[in-house]
Amino acid sequence: MPRPQRSEQFDPGEVCIVHVVQRCVRRAFLAGVDRDSGKDYSFRKEWIRRRMEALASVFAVDVLSYAVMSNHMHQILRNRPDVCCQWSDQEVAIRWLRVFPGRRLEEHLAEPTENDVQALVRDKERLAEIRRRLADISWFMRALAEPIARMANKQDDCTGRFWEGRFKCQRIVDEAGLLACSMYVDLNPVRAAMAESPEQTPHTSVYDRAKARQGAKLASAAFDLRPTPTDEAGRKIRDTPVDEIRQERKQKQRNPTGRMIRRDGWLSPLTLSTDKLSDEPEVHTGGLRSSDKGFLNMSWKDYWELLCWTARQSAEKLNPRVPASLRKTLQTLGIDLSMWRDLVWNWQRYFGNSVCVGRPESIKQHAAKTGHHHHRGQAAVRSCFAPG
Structure with a gap:
């Protein structure tokens, strides 16, 4: 059966949460230790994380969770057209030009100027299309994958694919699935088996969140959302040697805004605010992410406790009894307590071939909404959830 169309899985015009998987070509360890040559490419994981962080500062897409592995990466993304609607035309223009500067007479400058921004703002038809693209997960993934492939190919002095093809996408349709x-x-x-516990897993969202609570900070990779004054750009082109400009740009790319931020400052908050209405966009104004909206009705403490308990449930050390303090959370979501460990550890068995993630009833509702009788995998997950 062919993969479903993107339009059936998510719509840039409505808020959707999706699980995205992007694999390296031939599933080779192009971001880990190559099994054949023995070369270690693990540093590319930080390339991917920093690019994700940079894009989170300009796209109307929240990064909820992520994990960068040696030959693939996982992300849970939420597009935010409601947030994008709150941005002014000037904000939309500078955000787009930071990621897609286009061709310029002076390529070595490659910094959007005030004139560039105003020229785009005057083109209302194109600006409307750009506003839609900034809330489109497909465009987010395109802006993430292509530069990484170019950097890796340049480093390896080769051409061809780095990623195996278009990303796999699963729509998440309820909080239990999320x-x-x-x-x-x-x-x-x-x-x-790359680590024994979540504390030892860099390049994952849970590692960033845990370290942030210990006070860890990092140099922000967020784009500078201020256009260069046109007069200043002109003087720089006239008076500054090209090599010096290029060197200055390289230094700025390491930390465009010169800020140190919490390690998880660019990620979506984990806990939903109880004092906010569910339809409030909660627009972020700090230039690090699109919104301040959380995504789970549980505290970080409870999430961390459940995560660490689940991590300890290997086949050799299986204790199917969920701690009493965590039972209420799972029962409220309709999850069978005895199946929780199996659901997470054997995810591929239940959702590996599914286009949808959630309770069977939620999956059925989504299938009907998209004109299908059912989704593949709908029956397989029934054993993991209590009857609706």
């Missing part, structure tokens, strides 16, 4: 998927993503290195 919690299970988030745990699955955060525990990917543990499941792959």
Whole structure:
């Protein structure tokens, strides 16, 4: 059966949450230790994380969870057209030009100027299309994958694909599916026997969140959302040697805004605010992410406790009894307590071939909404959830 059309899985015009998987070509370890040559490419994981962080500062897409592995990456993304609608035309223009500067007479400058921004603002038809693209997960993934491939090919002095093809996408249709998927993503290195616990899994969202609570900070990769004054750009072109401009740009790319931020400052907050209405966009104004909206009805403390308990449930150390403090959370979401560990650890068995993630009833509703009788995998997950 062919993969469903993107339009059936998510719509840039409505808020959607999706689980995205992008694999390296031939599933080679192009971001880890190459099994054939023995070369270590693990540093490319930080390339991917920083590019994700940079894009989170300009796209109307929230990064909820992520895990960068040696030959693939997982992300849980939420597009935010409601946030994008709150941005002014000037904000939309500078955000787009930071990611897609286009061709310029002076390519070595490659910094959007005030004139560039105003020229785009005057083109209302194109600006409307750009506003839609900034809330489109497909465009987010395009802006993430292509530069990484170019950098890797340049480093390896080769051409061809770095990623195997278009990304795999699964629509998450309820909170039960979102919690299970988030745990699955955060525990990917543990499941792959790359680490024994979540504290030892860099390049995952849970590692960033845990370190941030210990006070860890990092140099922000967020784009500078201020256009260069046109007069200043002109003087720089006239008076500054090209090599000096290029060197200055390279230094700025390491930390465009010169800020140190919390390690998880660019990620969506984990906990939903109880004092906010569900339809409030909660627009972020700090230039790090699109919104301040959380995604789970549970505290970080409870999430971390459940994650660490689930991580310890290997086949050799299986304790199917969920701690009493965590039972209420799972029962409220309709998850069978005895099946929780199996659901997360054996995710591929239940959702590996599914286009949708969630409770069977939610999956059925989404299938009907998209004109289908059912979705593949709908029956397989029934054993993991209590009857609706």
